[in-house]
Each structure stands twice: as structure tokens, then as C-alpha cells.
Amino acid sequence: MGISVKSLFSMVSPASAFCGSERAGLPACKFYSGRRKIHRCHCVFATMDVFSSDDIVLESLLGTYGYMSISSYDPPKLDGGIESMTTSLNAKRFGGQEVDAGNVETRLYSGRVRRGPNTGTRILLKAYPVRNAGGHEADMMAANELSSHAILQDSSMGKTCENIIVLLGGFETRTGEQWLVFRNDGIKSGADYAMAAGVATQKGISVGVWDFWDRFEKAEVLQRRHAFIRKLLAGAFTGLSFMHARGQLHQSLGPASVILNTMEERNISMVLPRLRDLAFAVDVSNETLFRGADPKFGALSDNLWRRAAAAGARTIFERKAFGIADDIFSGGLLLAYIVFASLSVPGSVDAPSLQRLLESTFRLDLTATREYCMMDDRWEEAVKFLDLDNKAGWELLQVSEAMLNPDYRQRPIADAVLCHRFMTG
Known part of the structure; x- marks a missing residue:
């Protein structure tokens, strides 16, 4: 029933x-x-x-939304070299993740x-x-x-x-x-902002209210865009940190799961991002893990625990750590997408393609990914943003606070992400 x-x-x-x-x-x-x-x-x-x-x-229909279910996970191997996207993927595979369309x-x-x-x-x-x-x-x-x-x-x-x-x-x-x-605290999502920002980047104007002088003040326009992106991401990771502190995993984190009350880049102080889409949230509080999964909702987290087992998480605490790290990995993909989609030529990048590039083509080797991205003029501003402050953005994704580390044990918690110099600017 x-x-x-x-x-x-x-x-x-x-x-x-x-x-x-x-x-x-x-x-x-x-x-x-x-x-x-x-x-x-x-x-x-x-x-x-x-x-x-x-x-x-x-009042109005805003849209219809489907869900994808991650059924298995094969951690990328560090010594696998570069693999062709056209030969490594099929319609149901994103990087190391086997996915199925939900009903x-x-x-x-x-x-x-x-x-x-x-x-x-x-x-x-x-x-x-x-x-x-x-x-x-x-x-x-x-x-x-x-x-x-x-x-x-x-x-x-x-x-x-x-x-x-x-x-x-x-x-x-x-x-x-x-x-x-x-x-209703806003109907625009992070995905909506990234799309609008990509168009604005190409035109050399601000998202929202802009004026004639924007086209002659490219540096200032980009600084506002950088600040907005950081504000969006900080709000998402603040919400994620709170969820983890309350013993809850998000498990659906992505650009569409972050809503915004405004997309006005000239009024960044008013921006308040919020997380939504908790249909697949998982309770990993200590009392829940010790007494076993709630049978009413356990089926929604079965795939998570199968992926945890495949990654070597066996004990209760290892399973919880994997779940938290799994959210952080999704947060890393979110960061990469928001940056690239907001600062690149519209249509040159999308979330699935970027994930395939990171996970399958370059096996989460961000050094090789950066070199590849530098060769594409359409992504120039995105690479420059991640390069700021001695490559702070790339560092957050893979080096000292490695959100996209193949080993879930090496990924940071959300609070550490918020304190990283890339997030604080």
C-alpha cells in the first residue's frame, strides 16, 4: 500500500x-x-x-518535472587515461553512474x-x-x-x-x-539564472536591470556576476550544511533544486537562494541508522546504499559518511555547471555534457580538464573565474578541498566548502 x-x-x-x-x-x-x-x-x-x-x-502552471534514479556507481579509476565520450557512454550512463528514468x-x-x-x-x-x-x-x-x-x-x-x-x-x-x-519565495531556479547569465555574458550586460554603460564596463559586470554566483552557491551549501546537521541528505542537488527570490545582479544583497526538491531526501540521523531504515521510505534510498556498498562503505558510520560525501559530489557538479553555464557562450555547455567531460573523459582529473577547457574560447571567462586567487576554484573541486575526489573519504563537509577562499571571494 x-x-x-x-x-x-x-x-x-x-x-x-x-x-x-x-x-x-x-x-x-x-x-x-x-x-x-x-x-x-x-x-x-x-x-x-x-x-x-x-x-x-x-494561478498558472510553471512546469512539469521528471526524476532520474541512480541505480549503480562505478568510481572512476585514476589511472584509466582519457576515454572517448562517444565510446564510453550509452543513453543510460553518466560518468560512473548508471541512471534510469523515473516513473x-x-x-x-x-x-x-x-x-x-x-x-x-x-x-x-x-x-x-x-x-x-x-x-x-x-x-x-x-x-x-x-x-x-x-x-x-x-x-x-x-x-x-x-x-x-x-x-x-x-x-x-x-x-x-x-x-x-x-x-512562494521565488520561482526562478539556479538553472534559470545560469541560462540568463550566459546570454548576458555574451552581450556584455548585467542580468536583470542593466544600462548602456555595461558594455563599456566589462570588468565591473563580470565582478557582479562572480559575486552573484558565489552568493547562489553559498546559499545552496548553507542549506546543505543545515540539512546534514539535522541528519538529512538532499540526494537531488542540482541547478534546478536551488530557487532564487531575484536574479538582479545589481542588487546582490537581496539575493536569498533556497534548496527545494526533497522527495529523495534520506534520514541519516544516528537514531535512524541504528534502528534501521524506516520501512515506509526505505525504497527511495536503496540505490544510495547500493552505491555506498560498491564504494566500500560497510558500517553504519561509513554509510552515513558516504551519503554526506555523495551530496558534496553533487555540489561540486553544481558549482562547475553554474560557473560554466553562466560565463560561457550560450549553448556551448549543458549539465549532462559537463558531467560526462569531468567523470568519463578526464576521470575527474581537473588539471587535464582545465587544460582542455582553456583551448575552447567559448569557455574563456569560466576558466578565468576558476583561475582567480591562484586557481582557487579548481582547488576547491579537486585539490585541498576536493569536492570531486573519486574517494568519498577525501571530500570536505559543506562547512569546509563555505569557508574556502573561492567561496569567500
């Missing part, structure tokens, strides 16, 4: 029940409308709303709340398909995303993080679709 948002909210008690009051007189196992506190694993308290479809006004496609809408405690709030709605379209996996993903946000938004564990999108609640439609309701 699938796990639904409604069934997860069945773990919700009236807020008053957690304040020692019995006046509500409602059993904890029922599903009631209104504001509730999620209580999971006897330790999580996060206030969310149980909406109904009548509480929401839909679940979600829809994202903008809207607003028209009644209840959050009346007037601008929202984003994520709709998971009904069971006969997405299978039980869709139900598990929706419930897992809600559960992960409940842990991350648990204020009883200390200060929460502004670099993670806020989940307001959810509801189930009469047809069985699971809908999650997020506060």
Missing part, C-alpha cells in the same frame, strides 16, 4: 495536544482540517496546515491561499500524480518530502534555516493526487 500525504498527516495531533491541553478532545489518529503539528519518530514537532483544495487558488512526473503551480491562517499568502504547489500514473513511488516521494521538511522545520531543535524552502502543508484531492503547498 502506498504512503500518502493524508496518511502522514494521520500522525498529526491538534496543536493543543502538545501543550498539555485536552480541551480539543480529538484523537491523534484522525485527519482533521486546520493547523497541526507533525510528530514523527517521537521527536519531530513542526507546525503545518492541512489544506483542502478549496483553500487554494491556482514519476510532478507538476508545479503558482497560486495563493484564499482562506485560513495563511490567507493571501503567495504559494507554490507541487502535485504528485495519482497512484495509477506514478505508482506507489509517487506516494512515497510526496510523504518523504513532507516528512523531511517536518524535520528541517522543527523549531524545537533550534534555529531553522532560511536557505531551505518553507513547506506550509499539503492535501490530497478526491482523485488521490498528493499536493504539497510551499511558500
Whole structure:
């Protein structure tokens, strides 16, 4: 049987029940409308709303999103030399990762709340398909995303993080679709910014508001772009650091999983990146690992643990370390993509091609990768940016704080990435 948002909210008690009051007189196992506190694993308290479809006004469809599942991982060998992309890859392989197209496609809408405690709030709605379209996996993903946000938004564990999108609640439609309701803190993603920045780089102007003099002040325009990229990445890694501190892995980190409240490069102080897309988040808190994976959501993390075993992670703590390092590796690919896509000729680079270049063609040898990239004039500004401060960007990717190190044990934690001189500028 699938796990639904409604069934997860069945773990919700009236807020008053957690304040020692019995006046509500409602059993904890029922599903009631209104504001509730999620209580999971006897330790999580996060206030969310149980909406109904009548509480929401839909405004526009923002897009449809699919998922890829990483089913196996073969760590790149350091002594393998340069391998041709045309002979080393097939349609289902990215570098050392074997990937499969998922069965679940979600829809994202903008809207607003028209009644209840959050009346007037601008929202984003994520709709998971009904069971006969997405299978039980869709139900598990929706419930897992809600559960992960409940842990991350648990204020009883200390200060929460502004670099993670806020989940307001959810509801189930009469047809069985699971809908999650997020506060709308921006609809543009890191991928959207990188695309816009690539065009702006080619034109010699700023992203967002620009003026005639931008074309004659190339250095200043690029400095603003560099600062924006660092701000975007810093926000993403701050959110990732918080997730890891709360015992949560992201497992879907990429340019589309970072949202921005603005893309105005002339107003960098207002930029606040936030992480989203936690459908495949994995709980690696010590208590969860010691008691075994939660059977309701364990299927979503099976591929992660298979890849951990293939990398030599056997014990509980090695598995946790692998999971954290796996997020960091994705963070390294995110950094490389944002830099190259934002500072290169539009259309000259995309995420899959860049990953193949790094993992398969050059086997994560960033020295050889840099030499190759230097020969392509379309990537000149990206290479120059990574070369700043004695090649600080390349160093972060492979040398002292090696995010893309083939050995997961040698990768830094998110806090170390944030402190690196490339990130601080």
C-alpha cells in the first residue's frame, strides 16, 4: 500500500495536544482540517496546515518535472587515461553512474491561499500524480518530502534555516493526487539564472536591470556576476550544511533544486537562494541508522546504499559518511555547471555534457580538464573565474578541498566548502 500525504498527516495531533491541553478532545489518529503539528519518530514537532483544495487558488502552471534514479556507481579509476565520450557512454550512463528514468512526473503551480491562517499568502504547489500514473513511488516521494521538511522545520531543535524552502502543508484531492503547498519565495531556479547569465555574458550586460554603460564596463559586470554566483552557491551549501546537521541528505542537488527570490545582479544583497526538491531526501540521523531504515521510505534510498556498498562503505558510520560525501559530489557538479553555464557562450555547455567531460573523459582529473577547457574560447571567462586567487576554484573541486575526489573519504563537509577562499571571494 502506498504512503500518502493524508496518511502522514494521520500522525498529526491538534496543536493543543502538545501543550498539555485536552480541551480539543480529538484523537491523534484522525485527519482533521486546520493547523497541526507533525510528530514523527517521537521527536519531530513542526507546525503545518492541512489544506483542502478549496483553500487554494491556482494561478498558472510553471512546469512539469521528471526524476532520474541512480541505480549503480562505478568510481572512476585514476589511472584509466582519457576515454572517448562517444565510446564510453550509452543513453543510460553518466560518468560512473548508471541512471534510469523515473516513473514519476510532478507538476508545479503558482497560486495563493484564499482562506485560513495563511490567507493571501503567495504559494507554490507541487502535485504528485495519482497512484495509477506514478505508482506507489509517487506516494512515497510526496510523504518523504513532507516528512523531511517536518524535520528541517522543527523549531524545537533550534534555529531553522532560511536557505531551505518553507513547506506550509499539503492535501490530497478526491482523485488521490498528493499536493504539497510551499511558500512562494521565488520561482526562478539556479538553472534559470545560469541560462540568463550566459546570454548576458555574451552581450556584455548585467542580468536583470542593466544600462548602456555595461558594455563599456566589462570588468565591473563580470565582478557582479562572480559575486552573484558565489552568493547562489553559498546559499545552496548553507542549506546543505543545515540539512546534514539535522541528519538529512538532499540526494537531488542540482541547478534546478536551488530557487532564487531575484536574479538582479545589481542588487546582490537581496539575493536569498533556497534548496527545494526533497522527495529523495534520506534520514541519516544516528537514531535512524541504528534502528534501521524506516520501512515506509526505505525504497527511495536503496540505490544510495547500493552505491555506498560498491564504494566500500560497510558500517553504519561509513554509510552515513558516504551519503554526506555523495551530496558534496553533487555540489561540486553544481558549482562547475553554474560557473560554466553562466560565463560561457550560450549553448556551448549543458549539465549532462559537463558531467560526462569531468567523470568519463578526464576521470575527474581537473588539471587535464582545465587544460582542455582553456583551448575552447567559448569557455574563456569560466576558466578565468576558476583561475582567480591562484586557481582557487579548481582547488576547491579537486585539490585541498576536493569536492570531486573519486574517494568519498577525501571530500570536505559543506562547512569546509563555505569557508574556502573561492567561496569567500
